[in-house]
Amino acid sequence: MPGQRLPMRQVREVLRLKHVCGQSGHRIAAAVGISRYTVAEYLRRATVVGITWPVPPELDDAALERKLFTPPFVAEPTRPQPEWTRIHAELRRPGVTLLLLWEEYRAGQPDGYGYSRFCDLYAEWRGRLSPTMRQAHPAGERLFVDYAGQTVAVIDAATGATRAAQIFVAALGASNLVYAEARWSQGLADWIGCHVNTFAAFGGVTRQIVCDNLKAGVTAACRYEPGINRSYAEMAAHYGTAVVPARVRRPRDKAKVEVAVQVVQRWILARLRHRRFFSLADLNGAIRDLVTDLNARPMRHLGISRQALFERLERAVLLPLPAEPYAYAEWHRCRAGLDYHIELHGHFYSVPYRLARTVIEARVTEATVELFHGGTRVASHARSPQCPGQTTTPGHMPSAHRRHAEWTPTRLLQEAAAIGPATAELIKALLADKPHPEQGFRAGLGILRLVRGYGPTRVEAACRRGLDIGARSYGSVQSILRNNLDRLPTQSASEEKPQLHSNIRGSRYYH
Structure with missing residues (x-):
């Protein structure tokens, strides 16, 4: 399959x-x-x-x-595999080269790999061997990043409570230039924010970022196919770089930053152990000064400082920074409800009604909410802090819902006044008398729609009769029209008043 x-x-x-x-x-x-x-x-x-x-x-x-x-492509045929263990042992013999071993391999397997592919496969196989191999890091190629295990306490000046600040550390592969910054957490927002500040401090971008398998950046820790957090990958694409996580439980893959973490703990955090900090900004200011001194100190084995080595080797070969720094964005997978809205942080945002009950991908920034379906953006909203709340674009609604949403109490009274004063007075009374405004609103819409079948003159007369007899409801007006009571003359004032006479007992007589 x-x-x-x-x-x-x-x-x-x-x-x-x-x-x-x-x-x-x-x-x-x-x-x-x-x-x-x-x-x-x-x-x-x-x-x-x-x-x-x-x-x-x-x-x-x-x-x-x-x-x-389309059309289907033909898969590359499988080729006979060389015996890498024997080849590796043969290379230990004096005068034996890969070219010689490849010629012997092709003599026995005419359909085998070409020489370049043979060399690549051997290098890949050899890289999986256990002995430690010294790594070469070309200038501008790799940035190694991690968090230090040690934290720094920050005191709340108002309450006196302390909060632990996490220390982010980054190191360039060729020059060993160090960057450090304090953050409140190791979450995704702080993790990506540290990368943005690191690139800004270095004035350029490396072609690779080598990180640990922390949960903020790597969604699936795997030796062969690690999963990269989508926001993290989006940040890397914005800067034109690539994220290459270290293998699980292989700290040597990021030995540069492991050493940098040790240096930061010994030369920076150890010097700050007696100082008290009342804000994250104060702590970062102290760290920034000590990092500058650290990068300016000559390294013992090379006799040159990290900063000078950076200026000589790496600054000119770093990728340029983009015009704008990366704006942090989170990705969420949501399912649109029957009301064609998705929920994000307690607020509801609309999508086109045809996408009801489908899975939507949401890209959330500080100011916007972009919604995607099948890789295509289907909606964009300004992010709302209102919780609970609702943001609905009229174009996302079905035509029937859109027509209903266009009706407001003000428009309802305007349409009623166009029919006649009795209709306006009756609908105004409906809006005021009903226990819930929605009930009066619907009853008023029903009275206005009676114009389609009976005409405005009869509806006005029916509303007048309903006001006279105290029948203030949609059902009463409809009944008056259905039974043609609006065509009957209304009683005069003299007919409505009870007659007073000595021969008339009155209502009290029957109690």
């Missing part, structure tokens, strides 16, 4: 990382959270149909999927 296709959002990310960031298949697989074979297959399909980056704007997700999967 064929595997499930990737969302086109991930396919676009694969193309961006390949053609914009120049990432290899292994790094793209780690950043997107898919296997390297899947990356290779999608890149092959895109090459066949001539799609690079940027994807033409006329190709939406559906058109891109049709272009990539």
Whole structure:
């Protein structure tokens, strides 16, 4: 049974990382959270149909999927695998090279891998061996990030209560330049905010971010296909970089930041242990001064400071910062109700009524709420702090609901006055007398709709008769019209008053 296709959002990310960031298949697989074979297959399909980056704007997700999967592509045939254990042992012999071993492999397997692919597969196999390998970090290539295990207490000046501040640490791979910042939590908003401030402090962006498998950034910790939080991946795309998490329980994958955390704890936090801080801003000010001193100190083994090494090696090769810093956004999956609204933080936002009871993806920023269905934005609202509350766009409503929503008490009275003063007076009395305004509102709408069948003259006469006899309801007016009582003459004032005479007993006689 064929595997499930990737969302086109991930396919676009694969193309961006390949053609914009120049990432290899292994790094793209780690950043997107898919296997390297899947990356290779999608890149092959895109090459066949001539799609690079940027994807033409006329190709939406559906058109891109049709272009990539129609007609079907022939899968790459499997090839005989070399005996990597024997090859690794043979390389220990003097004078034995990979080229020689590949020639022997092809002599026995004419349909085997080519030399370049043979070398790549061996390098991949060797990388999984247990002995520690010294890592080389090209300038501007990697930024290593993590939180320090140690916290700093911040005192509330009003209550005297203390709150622990978390310490974020970042280090560049080539120059070891260090950045540190205090935050209240290790949540997603603080995690991404620290990255934004780090890039601003360095004045550029690295091509990769190597992080731990913390819950804020990695949704599924996996050695081969880690899942990246969507907001975190969106931030990386905004800066033109890629997130490559370290392997689970492999701290050597991020040894640079492990050392940087140790340095920050010994050279910064240890010096602050006797100081008292009453705000996060005061703490960050002290950390910023000590980080500047740390980066200016010459490193013992290199005889040059981190700052000087950064200026010499990395500043010029960092990717430029975007025009605007990343605005933090959260992603939520919601299901629209029968009333075609989704709930976010206690407030309800509308979507087109045809999407009722469907799954909606919501992108929430500080000021806006954007709603997506199938990768297409279907609605956008200004974020409302009102809770509970409701934000409804009239265009999202069915025509019947929209017509009903356009009626207000003011409009109702205006329409009644256009029919006649008796109709206006009766509807005004309905709105005032009913226990709930909605009841009087509906009764008034019913009286106005009687004009369609009986005409405004008869409805006005029926309302006048209803006022005279005290019948102030929709049912009474309808009954008057149905029985043609509006055509009968009304009683005069003399006929309505009781007659007084000595021969008339009066009502008291019957008590």
